[in-house]
Amino acid sequence: MNPKFILFFAWYYGFYVVLRGPSYLLASLSLPLTLLFMVTIFTHGTLIAFAIAGGPIAIVAANSINGAADAAFFRIQIRIQDLFVATSITSQDYMFALSLSYLVFSLPGIILYGILGSYLRVFSLNSAPWIIGVLVLLTLTISNLSFIIAGLLKHIRNVWGITAILSIIMTVLPPTFYPYSYLPNWILYVLSISPVTPAAVLLQGIVGLERIQYWMLAILFFETVVLTLLGRKFIRWRE
Amino acid sequence: MIEIQGITKRYNKHIFALKGIEASLKERVTTVIGRNGAGKTTLIRILSTQLFPSSGTALIEGFDILKETKKVRQLISSIPQEAQLIGILSPLEQMQLYLMARGFSTSQAKEESKDALDELELYDFRNAPSDTLSGGMKRKVFVAMALAAKAPVIFLDEPTTGLDPLSRIEVWSAIKRLSSKIILTTHYMEEAQELSNEVVVIDQGKIITQGTVNNLLSTFNGKMRAEKLDGEEFDIKIANVAIKYIEQDRVDEFLRKGYDIKRINLDDIFLSKGVSLES
Ligand SMILES: Nc1ncnc2c1ncn2[C@@H]1O[C@H](COP(=O)(O)OP(=O)(O)O)[C@@H](O)[C@H]1O
Ligand SMILES: [Mg+2]
Numbered sequence: 147m148n149p150k151f152i153l154f155f156a157w158y159y160g161f162y163v164v165l166r167g168p169s170y171l172l173a174s175l176s177l178p179l180t181l182l183f184m185v186t187i188f189t190h191g192t193l194i195a196f197a198i199a200g201g202p203i204a205i206v207a208a209n210s211i212n213g214a215a216d217a218a219f220f221r222i223q224i225r226i227q228d229l230f231v232a233t234s235i236t237s238q239d240y241m242f243a244l245s246l247s248y249l250v251f252s253l254p255g256i257i258l259y260g261i262l263g264s265y266l267r268v269f270s271l272n273s274a275p276w277i278i279g280v281l282v283l284l285t286l287t288i289s290n291l292s293f294i295i296a297g298l299l300k301h302i303r304n305v306w307g308i309t310a311i312l313s314i315i316m317t318v319l320p321p322t323f324y325p326y327s328y329l330p331n332w333i334l335y336v337l338s339i340s341p342v343t344p345a346a347v348l349l350q351g352i353v354g355l356e357r358i359q360y361w362m363l364a365i366l367f368f369e370t371v372v373l374t375l376l377g378r379k380f381i382r383w384r385e
Numbered sequence: 386m387i388e389i390q391g392i393t394k395r396y397n398k399h400i401f402a403l404k405g406i407e408a409s410l411k412e413r414v415t416t417v418i419g420r421n422g423a424g425k426t427t428l429i430r431i432l433s434t435q436l437f438p439s440s441g442t443a444l445i446e447g448f449d450i451l452k453e454t455k456k457v458r459q460l461i462s463s464i465p466q467e468a469q470l471i472g473i474l475s476p477l478e479q480m481q482l483y484l485m486a487r488g489f490s491t492s493q494a495k496e497e498s499k500d501a502l503d504e505l506e507l508y509d510f511r512n513a514p515s516d517t518l519s520g521g522m523k524r525k526v527f528v529a530m531a532l533a534a535k536a537p538v539i540f541l542d543e544p545t546t547g548l549d550p551l552s553r554i555e556v557w558s559a560i561k562r563l564s565s566k567i568i569l570t571t572h573y574m575e576e577a578q579e580l581s582n583e584v585v586v587i588d589q590g591k592i593i594t595q596g597t598v599n600n601l602l603s604t605f606n607g608k609m610r611a612e613k614l615d616g617e618e619f620d621i622k623i624a625n626v627a628i629k630y631i632e633q634d635r636v637d638e639f640l641r642k643g644y645d646i647k648r649i650n651l652d653d654i655f656l657s658k659g660v661s662l663e664s
Contacts, residue, residue: 148485148486148488150485150490150491151482151485151486154481154482154485154491155482158474158478158481158482159471159474162473162474162478163473166473166514167473220471223469224467224468224469224470224471225465225466225467225468225469226468226469226471228430228435228463228465228468229463229464229465229468229483230483230486231433231434231435232433232434232435232458232461232462232463232540233458233483233486233487234455234458234459234486234487234488235486239486384434384435384436384437384454385430385435385436385437
């Protein structure tokens with residue numbers, strides 16, 4: 147483990163994208179904010195709390211899945227991955243560094259929703275650590291899914307298409323912006339294939355909008371572990 | 386010293402990229418030269434612990450690339466072919482990250498990076514987002530990384546391919562500041578002549594000849610190259626160009642026959658081994 151490398155990489159790569167490429171930040175906020183607007187209008191404001199709670203989940207999930215494009219670009223196109231393979235860091239260091247940079251990149255959005263959510267009394271100080279915990283787990287899980295996708299690709303030409311599709315399906319389909327109790331149980335089980343589902347269900351429980359489902363925490367943990375192991379296998383560190 | 390012991394690499398059923406490479410590289414600067422697809426990148430990536438060989442191994446300063454990977458990685462700095470900087474990061478930021486990955490402390494990484502950027506005349510651009518730099522400057526930042534890393538062994542895979550002539554000279558002068566052992570690849574003959582003491586010529590995954598530049602050229606023993614489109618006398622014919630190696634005293638005779646006379650250079654080593662230079 148090289149924590150210093152991980153932290154610096156995450157800070158530089160996460161923060162400077164925000165600073166020097168703000169259009170990416172706005173792009174990552176446009177979907178959740180649009181859905182917040184629509185859910186509020188369609189439900190005459192009754193589900194606004196759900197759309198607020200889902201915002202950070204959607205931001206973190208979308209930024210992490212877009213990481214597949216980053217990881218593929220670094221490996222196939224600009225050869226940054228190869229540059230790091232021949233150093234003392236491990237594949238796990240590299241993957242942590244990238245994952246954490248996606249979390250840093252998500253911070254402005256999370257803060258924006260934190261402010262909105264506090265103002266509308268959806269989030270409280272007590273729930274904050276739990277929410278952050280869920281967001282960290284979700285970042286790790288989806289980033290590893292990204293590394294698997296990036297490792298499987300031979301060319302980068304399709305990666306932006308693939309991530310765009312996945313990002314929409316994974317963030318809008320699960321109960322990110324609506325109450326999970328609207329779904330029959332079997333659909334909830336099926337949707338749990340996407341780590342966004344357990345994360346969203348947990349979050350609705352944590353902020354007290356719905357009953358908390360502890361078994362979803364087990365699913366999220368399980369998916370984090372499995373995807374991390376698979377990510378390590380698929381990233382093609384030393385090929 | 387680098388000892389390459391019977392390295393083969395098979396990517397799949399059809400592609401045998403390296404077919405039993407056997408060599409010991411003793412000189413400070415060695416150029417691996419070969420046309421596109423010869424297997425240069427495959428060899429460099431195997432030696433730099435980025436790719437596993439199908440069989441065989443190599444020793445870098447006595448350490449085995451397969452069994453002592455950790456140790457080897459401390460010794461080497463390897464700049465991949467077509468490596469590009471992350472556009473939104475500055476040269477200083479990326480060099481720092483690279484050096485920290487190599488185990489430098491935060492402040493050490495910063496200082497060494499600044500020094501190397503200064504030495505390669507990139508200091509004024511250290512904080513600019515990399516996508517604002519010219520192609521030659523970007524490539525020089527990678528040479529600066531290798532310089533700052535202070536690695537005893539440096540691999541540079543086609544460091545000047547695709548650069549304009551002026552940028553190439555800039556990168557050459559940067560490479561000349563490195564005092565480590567260097568293995569570089571190229572398909573430019575003049576680059577091998579300019580930068581290296583020792584040349585390894587590979588084609589289709591095999592070493593076809595190896596030696597110092599002077600040694601290789603001396604096999605032509607004072608001869609000249611005469612070439613003419615559709616010429617009738619030739620040792621080799623490539624496309625429609627007849628090429629004949631002649632003694633000095635026949636130069637006038639061949640000039641009269643309409644041949645162009647050229648000095649021998651590394652191209653001729655390729656040509657004489659029956660390797661076409663077109664890719
Ligand atoms: N990842 C790969 N999968 C399959 N074939 C490959 C791969 N990388 C290189 N090759 C093939 O191996 C041969 C040698 O390639 P390479 O080492 O890149 O040559 P060079 O660097 O000399 O241009 C080429 O025929 C190339 O197409
Ligand atoms: Mg190559």
